[in-house]
Amino acid sequence: xxxxxxxxxxxxxxxxxxxxxxxxxxxxxxxxxxxxxxxxxxxxxxxxxxxxxxxxxxxxxxxxxxxxxxxxxxxxxxxxxxxxxxxxxxxxxxxxxxxxxxxxxxxxxxxxxxxxxxxxxxxxxxxxxxxxxxxxxxxxxxxxxxxxxxxxxxxxxxxxxxxxxxxxxxxxxxxxxxxxxxx
Amino acid sequence: xxxxxxxxxxxxxxxxxxxxxxxxxxxxxxxxxxxxxxxxxxxxxxxxxxxxxxxxxxxxxxxxxxxxxxxxxxxxxxxxxxxxxxxxxxxxxxxxxxxxxxxxxxxxxxxxxxxxxxxxxxxxxxxxxxxxxxxxxxxxxxxxxxxxxxxxxxxxxxxxxxxxxxxxxxxxxxxxxxxxxxxxxxxxxxxxxxxxxxxxxxxxxxxxxxxxxxxxxxxxxxxxxxxxxxxxxxxxxxxxxxxxxxxxxxxxxxxxxxxxxxxxxxxxxxxxxxxxxxxxxxxxxxxxxxxxxxxxxxxxxxxxxxxxxxxxxxxxxxxxxxxxxxxxxxxxxxxxxxxxxxxxxxxxxxxxxxxxxxxxxxxxx
Numbered sequence: 001x002x003x004x005x006x007x008x009x010x011x012x013x014x015x016x017x018x019x020x021x022x023x024x025x026x027x028x029x030x031x032x033x034x035x036x037x038x039x040x041x042x043x044x045x046x047x048x049x050x051x052x053x054x055x056x057x058x059x060x061x062x063x064x065x066x067x068x069x070x071x072x073x074x075x076x077x078x079x080x081x082x083x084x085x086x087x088x089x090x091x092x093x094x095x096x097x098x099x100x101x102x103x104x105x106x107x108x109x110x111x112x113x114x115x116x117x118x119x120x121x122x123x124x125x126x127x128x129x130x131x132x133x134x135x136x137x138x139x140x141x142x143x144x145x146x147x148x149x150x151x152x153x154x155x156x157x158x159x160x161x162x163x164x165x166x167x168x169x170x171x172x173x174x175x176x177x178x179x180x181x182x183x
Numbered sequence: 184x185x186x187x188x189x190x191x192x193x194x195x196x197x198x199x200x201x202x203x204x205x206x207x208x209x210x211x212x213x214x215x216x217x218x219x220x221x222x223x224x225x226x227x228x229x230x231x232x233x234x235x236x237x238x239x240x241x242x243x244x245x246x247x248x249x250x251x252x253x254x255x256x257x258x259x260x261x262x263x264x265x266x267x268x269x270x271x272x273x274x275x276x277x278x279x280x281x282x283x284x285x286x287x288x289x290x291x292x293x294x295x296x297x298x299x300x301x302x303x304x305x306x307x308x309x310x311x312x313x314x315x316x317x318x319x320x321x322x323x324x325x326x327x328x329x330x331x332x333x334x335x336x337x338x339x340x341x342x343x344x345x346x347x348x349x350x351x352x353x354x355x356x357x358x359x360x361x362x363x364x365x366x367x368x369x370x371x372x373x374x375x376x377x378x379x380x381x382x383x384x385x386x387x388x389x390x391x392x393x394x395x396x397x398x399x400x401x402x403x404x405x406x407x408x409x410x411x412x413x414x415x416x417x418x419x420x421x422x423x424x425x426x427x428x429x430x431x432x433x434x435x436x437x438x439x440x441x442x443x444x445x446x447x448x449x450x451x452x453x454x455x456x457x458x459x460x461x462x463x464x465x466x467x468x469x470x471x472x473x474x475x476x477x478x479x480x481x482x483x484x485x486x487x488x489x490x491x492x493x494x495x496x497x498x499x500x501x502x503x504x505x506x507x508x509x510x511x512x513x514x515x516x517x518x519x520x521x522x523x524x525x526x527x528x529x530x531x532x533x534x535x536x537x538x539x540x541x542x543x544x545x546x547x548x
Contacts, residue, residue: 059509060509063509087524088502090520090521092515092518095513144368154368
C-alpha cells in the first residue's frame with residue numbers, strides 16, 4: 001500500500017497566520033507525494049490550558065482529536081499558534097502518538113531563533129513544515145533517528161531543527177515503506 | 184708495508200681492494216682511492232675509519248693530521264655567540280662542567296649553582312629554620328590535607344614522598360573534561376560513558392580507575408538532592424548493590440553501583456553542594472572513583488554507545504506511561520526535559536520512581 005492511498009488531513013486550531021496551513025500542506029505533498037485535505041478549523045483548545053504553566057497540554061489536545069473520529073482521513077495534523085507542553089518537557093514544537101492517528105504542531109516557539117532574535121516568516125513556515133512531517137513520521141510509527149540530517153532526528157531547539165532535513169534518511173525511508181507494505 | 188685501513192696486515196690486505204683500474208681503494212664499502220684520501224687526511228684518519236664512516240680518532244690527533252680542514256667546532260660557544268673575541272674549547276663542549284661557562288653565566292647575571300640550590304631549598308630551609316630539625320612537620324599535614332603523617336620523613340624532598348605523589352595524583356583526577364553530549368528526547372547522554380540500568384554512569388580513567396556518577400535522566404526525575412550519602416574510602420562496592428543514597432527532604436533513594444571495586448576517592452564537593460550533581464552530572468558532579476576488581480565482566484552488563492541511547496529512549500517512554508494514558512506512546516519534538524520532574528508531576532510518587540528507574544526499592548529496608 002503506498003502513501004498515496006493514505007488520507008492525511010490538516011486543520012487549524014484557533015487563529016493561524018495566513019497561508020500557514022497551505023504552506024504546510026504543500027510541503028507534505030512535496031516530500032510525501034500526497035496532498036493533504038484541509039479540514040474545517042476548530043476553536044482554540046481552551047480545555048487543554050494549564051494555569052500553572054500558562055501553556056496548553058499537548059497530550060490532552062491529542063486525546064480530544066482522537067475522540068473526534070474524522071471521517072475520510074486516517075492521519076490528522078492539528079496546527080496552532082499557542083504554546084504547547086507535556087508535563088516532563090519545558091515546551092514542545094510538536095507532539096504525536098507513536099503509531100497513532102493524531103498529531104499537533106505549534107508555531108509559537110518557532111518564531112524565535114536560538115539567540116532570541118525574531119525569525120522571518122519563510123523560516124517559521126519551513127520549521128513548521130519539518131515538525132509536521134516529523135510528527136507524521138511518528139504517526140506512521142517511525143522512531144527518532146540518530147542521523148542528524150534525517151527528518152526523524154530529535155530536535156531540541158530551533159538550531160537543530162534548522163540543521164535537520166525535511167527528507168528521511170535511507171534507513172527511515174525503507175522503514176516507512178516497510179510499515180506501509182504491512183498495513 | 185703500507186698502512187692498511189684497519190691497522191693490520193690481514194685487515195689491510197682484506198680491505199685493500201682493487202678497483203677496475205687496479206688502484207687501491209679503502210674498502211669494498213668505501214670505494215675511495217686510498218692514496219688520494221691519505222694525501223688529504225693523513226694515514227691515521229684512514230686507519231681509524233670505521234665501517235660506518237664515522238671516525239673515532241681522538242679529535243686532537245685528527246686535527247693534527249688534517250691541516251687542510253677548518254674545524255669550526257673547536258670554538259667556544261661564547262665565541263660563536265660573539266660575546267668574546269676568541270676562545271677555543273678544550274673541554275669537548277662539556278659546558279655543564281666548564282668553569283669558564285659558569286663564570287660567564289655569573290657575569291651575565293645568572294645566579295650561581297650554589298645560589299640556585301639555596302633558592303630551591305628556600306621554603307624547605309625556612310621550614311627547617313622555623314622548626315627544630317627533629318620536628319619537621321609534613322606540609323600537607325600543616326595544610327590540613329591529610330591527618331597523617333605528621334612529620335616529614337623525606338627532608339622535604341616531596342617528589343620522593345608517597346603521600347605527596349598520591350595527593351598530586353588526586354588533584355589531577357578531579358578535573359573531568361566535558362564530554363560530547365547526545366540529546367535523547369530531551370535527556371542528555373554523554374558519549375563514551377557506560378550506563379547501569381540503575382542510572383549510574385561509569386567512565387574509565389586513563390590510570391585504570393573508574394569514575395562514577397548519576398546520569399542526567401535520574402537527575403531530572405528526582406530533581407535537586409538535599410544531600411548525598413556516599414560510601415567511605417576503602418569501602419568495597421559490588422555491582423548491583425547499593426553504592427550511595429540520594430536524599431531529598433527526608434525521602435531517600437538508594438542507587439546501585441555500576442561496577443565492583445574499592446572506593447579510592449570521593450567527590451566531597453557533592454556532599455557539600457549536592458546541586459552540582461544535577462547541574463553537571465557528567466563533569467564536576469561525579470561521585471566517586473573506584474578501583475575495579477572485575478572490570479571486563481562488569482562492563483558487559485552495562486549499556487554503551489547506541490545501546491545506551493535506545494535505553495534512555497525506552498526509559499522516556501516508560502516515564503510517559505507513568506504519567507497517564509493521555510501521554511502513553513507520546514513522541515515529542517522540541518524542548519528539553521524539565522529539571523525537577525518529581526516536583527512538577529505530583530502524580531509521580533517518590534518510591535514508585537525509585538522502584539521503576541533505580542530498581543532499588545527492594546533493597547531499602
